[in-house]
Amino acid sequence: MARMKFLCDIERCIDCKGCVIACKEGNGVPVGINRRRVITINQGKPGEKSISIACMHCSDAPCIAVCPVNAIYQRDDGIVLVNKDVCIGCGYCFMACPFGVPQFPKGDTFGKRGVMDKCTFCAGGPAPNFSEKERRLYGQNRIAEGKVPLCAAMCSTKALLAGDGDKIARIFQERVARRGSGAAAPGWSTAYK
Amino acid sequence: MASRKIFKTSGHSQTDRPSSTKFTLNPKLARRSFMKIAAATAALAGMSVGPKVVRNLRAEERKEAYPGSKIVRTVCTHCAVGCGVKAEVQNGVWVRQEVASDHPISRGGHCCKGAGAIDMVTSEKRLTSPMKRVNGKWQKISWQQALDEVCSKLMEIRDKDGPDAVHWNGSAKVSNEMAYLQRKLAAFWGTNNIDHQARI
């Protein structure tokens, strides 16, 4: 069975933030919430590298482990989703996640948080496929349409790959072989086994 | 690798929390979507390394997100690379931006500006009607009034000070046809005082 994964090739990522906006526009994410971010190290110096980060949909996801209400669950294809009807916004997942992925929209009273929002791998959520509710709460369900997540599809330099783990690993390995450098895909040893 | 052991407990607890109760998709249905994504991944692979792998999807398999929508091919309006944009339009409304992964130049790629192309139409900051400034305040006017006033004032200046008293700043953001009309307009107006962003 296919196992969905993200892979960001840091030799290719140019910090254009196309993935960030693709995600936001496509899924109607409110301002202030970043399902995907681009992080740069050594800015302005030799060795400057950028990486695009979203939920990695870990094999053995710590967020699922800590969720006190079982709002977070993993599909058989490895996509980790949150049920916003059940989530209580406690923030445990944020504390457990190695990538700082879970996001909480600011509520109106005393900095009260709303329920957790994160990358859905463009797979919508537990609401019925393509329903208005799904679109409003989770965004598009491109996986059900047989399409690649927006961020990876719109990546300007094809640095960000998404899809079946074996396949994208092979694409990446081919690139690495061509480049002749043995750079590892960041995050993979943490997120996947 | 030792890191495999990180979440032994959580792994255990995961089986405690059956993902198969109320949230898991119908496994059958879910499996079908994997097959689609697997094919889609192959398409992605194709566009990044080798010849394109065409994704075959049986028509009856597709359940549409926006029923009855159609795809309009167009071109991004930001830089001169000329990335393709596929706009999904339903009932005359641009509902979402699709990925032009078969475009020969961009292969579906977009920078942040292009990825937000839809915002050009949906932005809340768009001007909603012609306006003129009266006593320092903006006032909404009709197109009829706006064009009448602008054109009569321009003609007045042309008659009084000559055609070269008007300077036209055209645009590198309009179509070839419009750019051509802009240059033609200046010629018919009777001046060479026309220019645009590309002064080189």
Place this chain on the structure above:
Amino acid sequence: MAGVANTWGYGAMTNSMNDIRHSKLIFMIGSNAAEAHPVAMQHILYAKETNNAPLIVIDPRFTKLAAKATDYVRIRPGTDTAFVMGLVNEIVTNGWHDKDFIRKRVAGFPEMCEIAKHYTPEVVEDITGIPASEVKRIAKLLATHRPGTVIWCMGATQHSIGSSNTRALCILQLVLGNMGVSGGGTNIFRGHDNVQGATDMCVLSHSLPAYYGIKDGSWKHWCRVWDVDYEWMKSRFHSKEYMNKKGFTLARWYQGVIQEDKISQYTPIKAVVFWGCASNSQSQYHKLKKALDKLDLVVIIDPFPTMTAAACEKDNVYLLPSSSQYETQGSVTSSSRQIQWRFKVVDPVHDSKDDYWIMDEMVKRFGFHDKFYKNIKKIPEDITRELCKGSLTIGYNGALPERIKKHTLHWETFDVDTLQAKGGPCDGEYYGLPWPCWTETHPGTPILYDISKPVAKGGLPFRARFGTEHTYWDGRKENLLAAPGVYNPGSEVKGGYPEFKDIVPGTNWKTDLSQKTIKVAISKGMAPFGNARARCVCWNFPDQVPIHREPLHSPRPDLIAKYPTYPDKKDQYRVYTKFKSEQKPDLVKKYPYILITGRMVEHMGGGAETRSNKYLAELAPNMYAEISTRLANDLGIRDGEMIWIESPEQGRVKVMAKVTDRVDDKTIFMPFHFGGMFMGRDLSKNYPEGTRPYCIGEPANIVTNYGYDIITQIQGTKEGLCQVSKA
């Protein structure tokens, strides 16, 4: 583009984005493609990975592109010519130049070498600040990796010697023999989405569409296309003199209002129309604002209220909401000369109207509607047909609307490596019919000046544009036509030949509206414009061979005496333009830091569109100035603090300091996309209600300095001086 066009014929990108995939070396100077053309990076990085191609980046600033470079060289702004001529000299001295190519297809080579000799690595080090060893190393890299492509953008052109910079880069490629081959060429990445198309349509004060200069012959040509009487056209102008006199440019039009520099036009400018053009992209913006407040009428036609709407503070301004380009349709020409059809996505939203409608309504009121729209019934296709009919010089004539649409609708059939369609309705054609597309069946020209293909299949020699013979200053006479043996496959003439004319008596290939001349040429396997040599010496330019001249506002007073700028130009595009009299050696004492501007990936141009996008505004909400860690510490400035930046022209902006090592210790960098503030003053209330962009900031162009290119009058925004102080 003037420099490029005067070297070999056309002023455009010679190859294509996709063709960079075949390059063995990528030499980028004054370009930050990672921010300005991110999708082009797809092909650049592909070449870097697949061909193991060195990616050489020359920039005063360690840009996001430099982060991806294999070799990064920091250069002092405004010294590109010295560096490139240094490379040329190093290549020639070591005998690495392509002798065969130069012998057959290049003119003026010995004369050029004579001048390039001055730029030894040591001299280059003194001028540019690049170590002599680096110059040698880069030259070696260029020589050992062929074909290599040279890419540049506004970083190379926005200088008082911008035309020299571009020509020096062309000479570099000629010397290396990288022209007319896949993977080589000069790839000039252009800025706006249709800047190539708008340039081709010559929304320019010195040309008629398709680069027909404003001379009698050109006017007559276009009058024939438009089907109007030449005499009537002449009557529209103030006089014949003004009909053939270059007009004001975007860079300097405001001098026609405020007249700080003397203008040579019978009347000052009283009204200005901004049709899809933001004013905050013009240097010395504080002076432009003075002009806005002095004008009788300002008309802004734009989907968003630009900075111009906020900067006009008098009751002289009208805002006409045009629709965005997604709400109308037409063809657009990308940087790679490819024409695509931009289909209409939705009808104009709100009460906005598309540009064609506005044009129609205005022309109606101007009283020449019948003449203006004589051949145009169906909009926009008939306009395309009309412009194709007249644009023979650049071969738009084959790019008919049906063909363009067909390409766009079948873009999936084109190969990513060659851009040629394999099968399908466009079989064999190149994507977007890259001009010149000579006939209705021509496949387009993917690589300019490529003599390996027949002309009918997209090949071309260098254009014969500058006569057939020239005598240089040293008395040497040279035949400017290509050497025998240089021709496209299938050519009847096996060598150089001049342009085609008098096939239809009294016309040449550019003015023969029946297009018979072009067809005859193609059928003979020859290029309509002849087969000549590319020029290293350009005798119609003030500097026949590019030489270094210090920027007007130079941080090196000692070099001003050695490399002085040009004498003042009295009537450059109707305005007195200072060169020599503006170059003051002691200016650097008061304004010690170099000021450069550039792009951010999140914003575009004047930023009216992108700053009105809530997501983009969220990503890049603040105007800032980059300042090096050392300089910041010396001045006691901390990251995020507000600072004042002041120009020698008394423009000043209050911006946030961004302490970073991207810039060196003498340089300040600012992005130019912001607007909505003016010299510390917030103009938010000047926007119509509810249309203030999500983020506003000081326009960087308030502090960009005086200085314009000698040929094109492009503003020199990448070589100014400034003073920095804590706010």
Place this chain on the structure above:
Amino acid sequence: MKPKFRAVGMQAAVALFLLTAGSFVAYAEMLLRKFGSISTVQAFKEFGVISPQWHKYAGEFIAFTHKIGSWYLPVLVGVPLLFLLHYLVIGPKSFSHKGQPIPFYGAFTRFLHWAVAILFSTVVVTGLMVLYAKALGGGSLILTARTLHLLCGYGFAVVAIPLFLIWLKDMLPAPYDIKWLFMAGGYLSKDVKEVPAGKFNLGQKMWFWLAFAGGAVMVYTGYYISSLSLQPEILTGYLKIHLILGLFIVALFITHLYMSLFAIKGSLSSMISGYKWEDEVRVLHSRMLKKS
């Protein structure tokens, strides 16, 4: 008979101690066994995406979140049972309320006390609801509870300050408190015997300090837990403090409820009327009258 009961009480106390505090040791051991061999997380470290300490705190934190609910159970069930036992065996203290009524709490103090009481009770109840969200089904009910928890928490932080200042002087530890401790405040015998205490006895003082100083810690950590504005490793630490301290606060909260509502008859009315009767004061707050 009396010593026997005392012994039973002691045993119960020891049992409670073992159940609450002693379980720490057991769980700590278990954690060590389970997470002792976590490898370092190399990837993303250089990007600062993963906090370098992630591998140190994450496993522990996951285990903690699994167990914390069960740590509260003994307190929520055990403590009330213990007091039920006390009530049945030793019974409440009652006084005939003879002699002078002594003004004990001013009107403002009483108002503050009840304000704090309402807020505090809500915080405790909603806090427990969040803790046992799973049993309650999660969703909007718990979201509302969380909002109340936050609102009342901040409300408590405001209202508690004047009350804290009013009572601070009488709540300072005194030497005779040790004696009070040794006789367990007299609660383990049926005798009415003078206990050494000022205006407030040691039990009350303990509650005071736990509720106010502990409350301050709870508000402080709670603020960051709700705003998530710190590094995750610090946040997990704060969460642990919040929940473990909460455990003790809940325990003493129940004690306070028992004492005021059941163990000492009339205690409730004194907080309503503001007066205590002389005979009660002589026994339970003996030092207060001696001083004055």
